[in-house]
Amino acid sequence: MKTMHIKTGDTVVVLSGADKKTKDAQGNLVPKTGKVIAVSPEEGKVIVEGVHVVKKHVKARKQGDTSSIIETAGAIYASKVQLYCPNCKRGVRTKAAFETGKDGKTVKSRVCVKCGQKI
16 A cells, blocks of 8 residues: 555545646646545555546436436646645645654644645
8 A cells, every 4th residue: 555645525626637737817827726525545545625627427327217428526746736835825745743642652744845734
């Protein structure tokens, strides 16, 4: 099993690819961010909400159902995304920080390299 720097529920910034930038309200290009829906460590891929949207053709399975084309988020490589720091307001690298909890157990957490805030 491979380890990943991204977990389900994290907010990430897209670093490369067709979905790298998007326009904000003023028309400026800003990095695209999104919430991680699913993680696949075996493939090294993540599925991010609103990024790499693909069209999927769904066939009617029962009589009376209609076939349709739906849009769903596709998987992208985890190396193309970076964790978003709310304090720095950009994508950052992380490091591991170990703290001793109330019950004496060591707890591992992710910390922003730039500002030191716990993510």
